[in-house]
Amino acid sequence: MALGDGATPAPVPNLSISGAALAALLHRCAAAAGDCDGLLFGRASHLPAPPASLSDYDDLPPAPALSISVSGHCSLSHPSSLSDPLGRFQAPSSDPSSAVGFFSSRRRTALRPSMRELALANSLSKTIEGRTIAHPLLFILVSPSASPNFSTHSYDYRAFLLLGSRLVPASISVVNVGPGFRDQYHAFYPESPMPCLPIPQPSSPEPTGQRHTHTIGEQKAVDEIVDGFGIGRLQGVLGSAAGQAAEMDDMYAGMLRKLEKLAREVEQSNLRVLEQENRNLLLRYRYAGMQ
Known part of the structure; x- marks a missing residue:
């Protein structure tokens, strides 16, 4: 039309x-x-609707x-x-x-x-x-x-x-x-793989026998993010202010080491995939009689 x-x-x-x-x-x-x-x-x-224009021209797009x-x-x-x-x-x-x-x-x-x-x-x-x-x-x-x-x-x-x-x-x-x-x-919906940890209350200690026991799944969730950082240590960071900066620095250093290791593994695997793709393309050209 x-x-x-x-x-x-x-x-x-x-x-x-x-x-x-x-x-x-x-x-x-x-x-x-x-x-x-x-x-x-x-x-x-x-x-959102644009603000009102102060122009005198009526033919604006x-x-x-x-x-x-x-x-x-x-x-x-x-x-x-x-x-x-x-x-x-x-x-x-x-x-x-x-x-x-x-x-x-x-x-x-x-x-x-x-x-x-x-x-x-x-x-x-x-x-x-x-x-x-x-x-x-x-x-x-x-x-x-x-x-x-x-x-x-x-x-x-x-x-x-x-x-x-x-x-x-x-x-x-x-x-x-x-x-x-x-x-x-x-x-975007943010999701954290960190386990939900209860914050300890120093003023009201838990009775004996009722302390929170951490499961193997919670420890594995922490190990996937940073190696060697215990779950009890992470809970202490969440509950205490003394020494918190040093503990956080140590945790982030471990996370960076984990990321660096993963980045190197990905880089090596990408190089192997690229080499295999180039070999496959050369074989296709050779079988098609283009070389």
Whole structure:
């Protein structure tokens, strides 16, 4: 339906994706054996109303009243898992009702949606049209490429919004930790693996035989965070003020040692995975007769 001369176009939602979610999405596209696709998850929220403008101009563009932020993705191992050959949506194992859109990865191709992706966008939009906040469907098209010796990987990506029955290009911002990332903390529910410890009361000692006994599960919960820090010692930190700073410093030093050990293990495993991926790619090229 064409807009009239006096009609005001609807404001485009504010699109954003966290840096960690974008890195995980690009890694998934690069690690795939061929083309792949998947669902995008995140949250859509209404932006607060802007303050009253003091400008005398009436033709200012309307501010976006909706924000769509991407925080993760879901993709199956085999390519083209979201649609059949006709572009009709096929529901994967995850629930698509909470999805904000989908992505598609095609190697060394122009960043233009295909007819199949347009059909998939319309089909997926009809499937999840009963979501809590109505918003246009988001589509991210990724085109990864690599150097001949696989030493350098590059990525091109572009975002589109399903407006009406067309996929319209839209700008998407990559948001890291900072003031711009604050809006995504509304869906964050902090959970601590620390066990719930009763604070001892020095003025009212517990009767003999009624002291709190710590279970093996509580001690394991503490050991997962910091090695060698007893649960009785942690309870003393919570209940006494004398020597609390030194004890906290010792606990955080143990936590940092634990994190450093985990970081080194992850770094070594990533190097082994990268070496195996490069060997697999070289074998695929060799079997395909490209070398």
